[in-house]
Amino acid sequence: MDRARLHALLARESAEAERRNPRSRAAYARADHLFGRVPMTWMNKTAGGFPRYLAEARGARVTDVDGHTYVDFCLGDTGAMAGHSPAPVAEAVHRRYAELGGATAMLPTEDAEWVGAELTRRFGLARWSFSLTATDANRWAIRLARAVTGRPKILVNSYCYHGSVDESLIVTTPDGPGAPRPGNVGAPCDVTLTSRVAEFNDLAGLERELAHGDVAAVLMEPALTNIGIVLPEPGYLTGVRELTRQYGTLLVNDETHTFSAGPGGCTGAWDLAPDLLTIGKAIGGGIPAGAYGLSAELAERLLARGDLDLVDMGGVGGTLAGNALSVAATRATLEHVLTGEAFARMGTLAERFETGVRDGLAAHGLPWSVSRLGARTEYRFTSPAPRTGTESAAASDPELEDFLHLYLANRGILLTPFHNMALMCPDTTEQDVDTHTEVFAAALAELAG
Numbered sequence: 467m468d469r470a471r472l473h474a475l476l477a478r479e480s481a482e483a484e485r486r487n488p489r490s491r492a493a494y495a496r497a498d499h500l501f502g503r504v505p506m507t508w509m510n511k512t513a514g515g516f517p518r519y520l521a522e523a524r525g526a527r528v529t530d531v532d533g534h535t536y537v538d539f540c541l542g543d544t545g546a547m548a549g550h551s552p553a554p555v556a557e558a559v560h561r562r563y564a565e566l567g568g569a570t571a572m573l574p575t576e577d578a579e580w581v582g583a584e585l586t587r588r589f590g591l592a593r594w595s596f597s598l599t600a601t602d603a604n605r606w607a608i609r610l611a612r613a614v615t616g617r618p619k620i621l622v623n624s625y626c627y628h629g630s631v632d633e634s635l636i637v638t639t640p641d642g643p644g645a646p647r648p649g650n651v652g653a654p655c656d657v658t659l660t661s662r663v664a665e666f667n668d669l670a671g672l673e674r675e676l677a678h679g680d681v682a683a684v685l686m687e688p689a690l691t692n693i694g695i696v697l698p699e700p701g702y703l704t705g706v707r708e709l710t711r712q713y714g715t716l717l718v719n720d721e722t723h724t725f726s727a728g729p730g731g732c733t734g735a736w737d738l739a740p741d742l743l744t745i746g747k748a749i750g751g752g753i754p755a756g757a758y759g760l761s762a763e764l765a766e767r768l769l770a771r772g773d774l775d776l777v778d779m780g781g782v783g784g785t786l787a788g789n790a791l792s793v794a795a796t797r798a799t800l801e802h803v804l805t806g807e808a809f810a811r812m813g814t815l816a817e818r819f820e821t822g823v824r825d826g827l828a829a830h831g832l833p834w835s836v837s838r839l840g841a842r843t844e845y846r847f848t849s850p851a852p853r854t855g856t857e858s859a860a861a862s863d864p865e866l867e868d869f870l871h872l873y874l875a876n877r878g879i880l881l882t883p884f885h886n887m888a889l890m891c892p893d894t895t896e897q898d899v900d901t902h903t904e905v906f907a908a909a910l911a912e913l914a915g
């Protein structure tokens with residue numbers, strides 16, 4: 467990579483973004499009352515120095531306040547995997563909120579049992595409870611795992627992401643118990659007191675940590691998706707299940723992103739058998755919703771424990787969790803939008819996307835890799851594809867990423883601002899994918915000079 471050339475290209479694309487987006491730039495400059503000028507600090511993770519402001523979004527399209535329409539492969543970093551405002555969800559939300567009324571009334575609705583049964587059909591876990599975010603689903607799963615095992619620690623994979631969960635902010639160190647993930651904000655205590663860490667795809671490392679006998683649960687994505695996509699090697703997930711059983715540790719699959727693998731995520735697609743499963747983002751069709759599932763046996767053990775306050779202030783509840791609006795949106799999303807047929811189409815499109823990227827890389831002889839997990843595709847600046855989170859983290863190149871994101875955005879294509887992830891939704895078309903293939907190839911040609 468000619469760094470001077472990359473630097474010049476990034477400067478050119480930044481200038482172009484400023485020229486194209488005067489209203490977004492002005493709105494950002496005016497946002498004096500927001501912490502970091504944005505509604506949420508991560509919205510500053512954007513190439514070009516300011517975020518594009520949203521005007522409208524439908525299906526696989528987003529339009530910004532400057533009047534540019536984009537093919538959206540970011541899809542709210544999975545929150546909009548059902549497409550933006552799909553009609554069945556819009557109708558269900560309107561009916562619940564405007565016609566029937568009662569978004570949140572501290573009373574259950576019958577939709578919840580429908581959703582629970584559907585989640586059981588897809589993921590296999592027998593009992594379900596709701597949250598508003600995947601972060602909370604993970605937090606509550608962790609609390610339950612600690613309660614039922616009486617063990618203090620949670621094991622995660624290095625460079626995982628499970629939301630703002632304190633226990634997950636740990637990375638491996640060459641020799642030793644791991645260290646706080648760089649940048650961890652406001653850690654309550656030394657993370658090695660609450661957590662253990664192993665590399666993804668490393669069963670020996672996992673066993674070494676589990677052998678201490680103090681791990682309540684392994685919390686993991688069946689494939690890492692937040693440090694690029696890191697796929698499991700043959701036998702790895704079977705080994706994780708065997709080791710967790712052997713050492714009396716519960717297994718929690720976080721399917722928030724790996725849901726892209728199919729209607730039942732990786733758990734359904736690969737016939738996995740976790741004790742708990744967490745999910746959020748896409749299941750509400752863009753309306754905040756999350757859920758965690760438990761095996762029947764685990765649910766019974768927990769409910770039999772009279773000492774645990776599962777009803778009042780014991781730490782596994784949110785007032786708005788399971789509200790009628792979120793549950794109605796989740797039912798509509800699962801019943802009508804993110805169906806088996808939709809996943810089949812989305813997977814085929816992601817394969818086409820992957821082929822387009824591969825062809826572009828081959829044409830320019832670039833030593834990058836591309837990985838796919840159902841409807842989700844991602845390229846990394848290294849080949850072969852990384853085996854662990856640490857290897858994948860080492861391959862990141864923020865300047866190159868910024869250039870690609872800006873080059874694509876200036877030509878009407880959005881990727882997730884975090885790494886190079888592209889996701890398909892039921893409204894994505896072959897033409898959308900081919901547009902990316904063309905623009906991506908043009909970006910590579912510019913880099914080659």
Ligand SMILES: Cc1ncc(COP(=O)(O)O)c(C=O)c1O
Pocket residue numbers: 543599600601602604627628629630687692720721722723746747
């Ligand atoms: C695997 C995984 N789990 C949990 C979360 C947290 O989701 P939320 O921010 O909606 O709570 C994320 C967010 O990216 C995620 O990727």
